[in-house]
Amino acid sequence: MTNELEEYIKSYFGIVELDELKRISSFFELQSIKKGEFYLKEGSQSNELSFVQSGLMRIYADLEDKEVTQWISSKGYFITDLSSFVFGSPSRWSIHALEDSEVYTISKENYNRIGEVVPTWHQLEKLFIVRCFSVMEDRIFSHLSMTADERYSMFFESNKELFNQVPLKYIASMLGMTPETFSRVRKRHLI
Amino acid sequence: MTNELEEYIKSYFGIVELDELKRISSFFELQSIKKGEFYLKEGSQSNELSFVQSGLMRIYADLEDKEVTQWISSKGYFITDLSSFVFGSPSRWSIHALEDSEVYTISKENYNRIGEVVPTWHQLEKLFIVRCFSVMEDRIFSHLSMTADERYSMFFESNKELFNQVPLKYIASMLGMTPETFSRVRKRHLI
DNA sequence: TTAAACACTTGACATTTATCAAGGAATTAA
DNA sequence: TTAATTCCTTGATAAATGTCAAGTGTTTAA
Numbered sequence: 001m002t003n004e005l006e007e008y009i010k011s012y013f014g015i016v017e018l019d020e021l022k023r024i025s026s027f028f029e030l031q032s033i034k035k036g037e038f039y040l041k042e043g044s045q046s047n048e049l050s051f052v053q054s055g056l057m058r059i060y061a062d063l064e065d066k067e068v069t070q071w072i073s074s075k076g077y078f079i080t081d082l083s084s085f086v087f088g089s090p091s092r093w094s095i096h097a098l099e100d101s102e103v104y105t106i107s108k109e110n111y112n113r114i115g116e117v118v119p120t121w122h123q124l125e126k127l128f129i130v131r132c133f134s135v136m137e138d139r140i141f142s143h144l145s146m147t148a149d150e151r152y153s154m155f156f157e158s159n160k161e162l163f164n165q166v167p168l169k170y171i172a173s174m175l176g177m178t179p180e181t182f183s184r185v186r187k188r189h190l191i
Numbered sequence: 192m193t194n195e196l197e198e199y200i201k202s203y204f205g206i207v208e209l210d211e212l213k214r215i216s217s218f219f220e221l222q223s224i225k226k227g228e229f230y231l232k233e234g235s236q237s238n239e240l241s242f243v244q245s246g247l248m249r250i251y252a253d254l255e256d257k258e259v260t261q262w263i264s265s266k267g268y269f270i271t272d273l274s275s276f277v278f279g280s281p282s283r284w285s286i287h288a289l290e291d292s293e294v295y296t297i298s299k300e301n302y303n304r305i306g307e308v309v310p311t312w313h314q315l316e317k318l319f320i321v322r323c324f325s326v327m328e329d330r331i332f333s334h335l336s337m338t339a340d341e342r343y344s345m346f347f348e349s350n351k352e353l354f355n356q357v358p359l360k361y362i363a364s365m366l367g368m369t370p371e372t373f374s375r376v377r378k379r380h381l382i
Numbered sequence: 383t384t385a386a387a388c389a390c391t392t393g394a395c396a397t398t399t400a401t402c403a404a405g406g407a408a409t410t411a412a
Numbered sequence: 413t414t415a416a417t418t419c420c421t422t423g424a425t426a427a428a429t430g431t432c433a434a435g436t437g438t439t440t441a442a
Contacts, residue, residue, distance in 0.1 A: 359419080371420090374422080377420095378421085
């Protein structure tokens with residue numbers, strides 16, 4: 001039998017050999033993060049990568065005059081500043097829990113060891129990151145070609161639940177609009 | 192001695208072994224693309240990946256009412272629809288030459304063979320894509336936190352040459368503004 | 383339990399950006 | 413070389429979005 005983490009690994013990386021799955025998943029540790037607690041602070045180095053098992057984590061940056069939410073990770077998404085995790089650069093984002101959360105965490109040391117366990121790991125992980133890259137391309141495209149209203153609709157259609165789970169101002173920021181604009185767009189959609 | 196393509200490979204992927212460099216670069220073929228010609232058409236599958244050696248290539252999408260420029264690739268940048276190239280999905284972008292260009296092209300078949308030549312290839316390539324991902328994150332951030340004016344300044348500072356090389360409307364689109372807004376922002380900056 | 387803090391909405395207004403239309407300069411094609 | 417096309421700019425105006433301030437309901441913390 002496989003547990004939920006192993007199901008993620010299977011679906012994200014296409015690993016199906018049970019012993020490989022087990023050995024990879026053994027590198028991860030389930031970690032609890034209380035609402036409001038930080039997983040990562042801007043400027044520090046990210047030494048871990050995690051998959052969200054339950055709860056909600058917000059990835060954001062603090063500017064002088066405002067806070068910008070880059071992403072909200074729910075069950076199944078990964079969290080880290082990838083660039084910081086991989087290259088050791090200072091993290092550009094902070095990550096904190098919007099509610100009590102559980103995440104499967106792997107240290108950088110163990111992460112670097114996966115390749116020894118699964119010969120095809122780097123290849124599989126590459127495919128995973130290509131998918132992430134592609135999502136980012138689409139997201140940029142949405143900013144080049146859509147209005148706030150259209151970005152709202154599009155995001156709402158694929159993430160309805162989230163609108164009842166987190167302060168809407170965070171979704172507003174993530175979509176590149178103010179809470180006031182978000183509120184007005186939302187009203188139009190509710191009517 | 193190494194040629195320019197080998198220098199790219201060296202700097203992007205960190206490969207330093209001369210024989211490895213030579214064997215990888217032998218997979219690439221120099222290809223000429225005349226101004227206005229297409230490298231890739233939206234909807235088709237991308238079976239090649241290329242590095243621009245000279246000239247300028249524009250990556251864009253055609254919408255009903257407008258055209259959206261996603262990126263302009265100059266010397267050293269790669270071109271392809273990565274998701275299409277890797278997964279075989281239909282390309283979301285068209286790519287054409289803004290001027291007579293030369294690109295080093297690798298076919299999907301040979302690309303898939305690099306791993307056999309260089310054992311660490313997938314790992315190195317993964318790092319390359321993580322950097323690309325990171326660039327995309329920053330670009331999204333610029334849309335969440337900056338005005339048209341600020342995006343202009345930021346891009347101008349790192350890409351001054353481009354402003355004399357391509358129709359400015361393409362840069363405008365790539366930065367998410369109309370040519371008129373671009374023109375006005377530009378005027379303010381020239382004064 | 384109460385006070386404070388937060389989240390959301392709404393209105394009035396300001397600012398930014400887009401749209402439309404016109405004209406001049408530069409480039410391309412006949 | 414000339415005509416046509418494209419590119420860029422500019423002005424007038426419209427539309428989208430942001431800002432500020434107030435008010436209400438909800439959540440949090442003392």
